[in-house]
Amino acid sequence: MTTTAPMRSGSIPAHDPTAADLEKLATYPHAIVSWVDDAGYPTSVATSFEVDAEAGTVSLAAPGGMPIPTDREVNVMGSHIHPQPGIGYDERRYIQLWGRTSDGTTFTPVRAWGWDETEVPFFEYSERSVPQSRRYLAQLSKEKGRTIRPRLSPFWLALRTTRLPFLSATAVPVLLGIAVAATDGAFTWWTALLTLIGGSFAHLAINVTNDIFDTLSGADDANTTPTQFSGGSRVAVYDLVSIRGLSQLAVALFGAAALIGLLLVAVTGSLTLLWIGIAGIVVGVAYTAPPLKLVYRGLGEFAVALGFGPIMLLGAYVVQTGRIAIEPLVLSLVPGILIALILYVNEIPDRRSDAEAGKRTLPVRLAPSTVQTGYLVGAIAAFAVIVIGVAAGVLPWPTLIALAAVPIALRVHQGIKVHYDSPYTLMAVMGTNVNLNLVVGGLLLVAYVLTIVVALFV
């Protein structure tokens, strides 16, 4: 077959036709044959056909009264879609071949292009096409003489930009820190509430900062298989928000977090809290920002473990008690490890684009089997902290009820093994992994409430 210059259509490149392309065409019940007629209009006719994959030709049934021209290029397309009433479509696929007919029926393709959602899922196809959308809207803006950008309603844009649902990762350690303090007899409701709000602002600020640097480094652009748990907010990639807008938002969120932090330092008079707050902001910014770029060096998991473990939990405890203690420090290792494992699993589908952008996360650095074992080791470590903590008399015995979540961790480990190479089927596993932290955190909270209740009545 003739070799042609590559031609891009959307995000999937056209290519020289192969026997496989012709075999795919043969699966369709009829073909649409199109050409540009003498008046300059495209014209099309559906017709039956037979494929000779070995010879690289398609034998088209001659349409009545509409001879297929031999002096110009012809397009032959097979298309399939399966409507699912009330749901949408599946089994979407099509292939089109360009070439000529020598005699009005024998078609020799020289170029092929198509899409099959079993090979490139719809969401990946869409992500691959983002640069086309940006080009189109830039050109349209030029034609119209005004800026035309994609939009979202303010509510959804705020939710997407800050990745608000991830706040559960902050709620667990902060609430646990407050609960441990309460078992020590220290609890002030309004400083507890301010801690939760301040910690949330810091978390959202870090999310936005992370997006800024991942967009600037090209990591988010290179990622064509983002999921609801991975690949960032993508608001800058989609041009829903500019980098400048994200920067202003990050500064505002960091500012709000710092204000609340300083207020709590003033109220508690604790310099320890000040240092914990500073450490939190430094680790949060250094996570993706130069010069440290911890996540680019395979240290992101450790930064997250530190931030969502000791810094958040111990910080919340210090707000209430004004001091550091061994119990909250030990307990903080549990959400620290589990939230680091959320990042760890969420990095699995991003590993190719992360590698392209020089983001050397653990799943980029390690072999799949090591990553899978690493998850198991991490999850066992989180539960071992509880068992050892109770055995050593540091944690109250009711915290052992958190071991009820072990089967969830095992399910995640199994899911990672099965779906390691499939971002979209891994999505459910990522969701279960997020739930693992929530369930363990919830059970630990119940354990502390029980401890308080028992202390009150015994």
Add this chain to the structure above:
Amino acid sequence: MGWLPEPIERLLEVALVGELTVVGRDGRPITHPLIPLYDGEKIYLHSSTLFSKKLEHIKRDPRVSLALTDPVAMKGNLDRATIQGTARIIEDDPHADWERLILDLWQRKEPAINDFLKARVALPLFFERAVIEITPERALFWADGRTDQPPVETRAPRSVAA
């Protein structure tokens, strides 16, 4: 009102997919499967800005054709049609124009779109769309899918085609 023969109008009203052929930059035909909508006069197709190459082609050369055949939606009826016409891209506001112009027609043909719209936050660029409005000029019809027979040809009255 429209001039298309009744069997072609029926195809337009029920077909879930039609093949739109446009003229590419180098003059070659390029075909795109799209959901056709019909208001009794004009044919409406629509495209996300993600898959907007076809829009660029149409803006350069508005001559298009739309092939229709859908035995599933037509409950076994094999009728086939090809409609040639001139297309106009409506893209003043890709965020909202299409909702105002064609959402009603789209919902009637594909009710599942309502569920997708609720998840607009998940796929924001998919719902930045341009509308392709086609004024039919010539129609070819093959009853029972007999494309081995010459088609029945109908042309738009002069006032419509002008």
